[in-house]
Every structure is written in structure tokens, then in C-alpha cells.
Amino acid sequence: MHTRIIAFPNLLTMFQTRERHNRTMLFRRLFWKPIPFLSSSRRPSFSSSTASRVLRIGDVLRQSRRFSDVDVLGYSKLSHDVNPLHFDSESARDAGFEDRLVHGLLVASLFPRIIASHFPGAVYVSQSLHFKLPVYFGDEVVAEVQAVNLRQNQERYIVKFSTKCFKSGNLLVLDGEAMATLPTLAVDE
Numbered sequence: 001m002h003t004r005i006i007a008f009p010n011l012l013t014m015f016q017t018r019e020r021h022n023r024t025m026l027f028r029r030l031f032w033k034p035i036p037f038l039s040s041s042r043r044p045s046f047s048s049s050t051a052s053r054v055l056r057i058g059d060v061l062r063q064s065r066r067f068s069d070v071d072v073l074g075y076s077k078l079s080h081d082v083n084p085l086h087f088d089s090e091s092a093r094d095a096g097f098e099d100r101l102v103h104g105l106l107v108a109s110l111f112p113r114i115i116a117s118h119f120p121g122a123v124y125v126s127q128s129l130h131f132k133l134p135v136y137f138g139d140e141v142v143a144e145v146q147a148v149n150l151r152q153n154q155e156r157y158i159v160k161f162s163t164k165c166f167k168s169g170n171l172l173v174l175d176g177e178a179m180a181t182l183p184t185l186a187v188d189e
Helices: 009-031 069-079 088-092 104-108 110-118
Strands: 043-049 060-066 124-129 141-151 154-168 171-182
Touching: 060 088, 060 110, 069 104, 104 110, 104 154, 104 171, 110 124, 110 141, 110 154, 110 171, 124 154, 141 171
Parallel strands: none
Antiparallel strands: 043 060, 060 141, 124 171, 141 154, 154 171
16 A cells, blocks of 8 residues: 655645744844944055055055954854863963963954955955964954055956954964955945
């Protein structure tokens, strides 16, 4: 005897639609809320040797940020990096650090944020990083990207940036280079 299971396509569709809706709402909650560190005093800034709003070689874009427990915990959840140096002061001190460390790649995430905030539709192509000094919870970090090479490729622009992060004014904590393709050289402020 054969038993036939009758599927209810509307019920299946309803569950799939609800699941898709839940993912969409989660995405909106995570990414469409105003970002607290972008108060008017912390918005990315632009400095150029010219008064133009077109990116040129030598132009520098900056953003500052203090990383908190919440930031590090969120990054740890996404990356599954549960190294005790980020969560346990004693482990960090035993390893020779002053206190708990902010993940280096969390600090480096400021670079694509700066580029994307000034050039919507930018595609981050590559990044090299050199970690120089640790960043601790509460340190104010100033990240900057400086255009060092520009070239047009069909309808887009390929830009090489020098990338640097500083703390306590002028202590270099991170440097490297990034490549991005930009839809335009017009700087969106």
C-alpha cells in the first residue's frame, strides 16, 4: 500500500516567505539603523590639497572611532574569534599586553567603511595590513585612507589607497594599502 503525502504548497510558501521576511528584518535591524559613532563630530572627514570634491592623488579621508565591549562582542560573534586576549584582562596581561585587545581586523574594518561612505557602490578589492601596536578598549582610533594612485578602467576607477590607523594622536597602530574600484571620483560627503 502506497501512502501519498499531500504537501500544502501554500503552507510551504508561507513558511518560506516568513523565513525570507525574518532574514530581511534582521538585516534591516543590523544595518539600517543609524550608526551611533557617526555623530556630527565623528563623521568621516575629507581633506584635500584642493577645494574640489573630486578625488585626487594625495587626498585623505578620515574617521575616528572608540571600540567598546559591545563592538568586540559583536565582531567575535560574527567571526567566531573567541581568543581570550579580547575578553580576559588577565590573559591579555599574561601575554604581555596592558589589557584586553580590540580585534585587529575590527580596527581595519574602518578602511572600507570610509571608502564606502564617500563612494557608494565602491567595491573593495584588496587590503594589506601591518599591525604595529595594540588597540585597547576605549582607545580613540583615527583611521585614514589616502589616494596614492588613480586610473580609469572602462566605466569605473581603480584607486590605490595608503591606509593608516593612529591612536593617542600620532601613534601608528596599523598601516597597509587598499585597492578599490569606484563608480566615480566625485566625493560624496
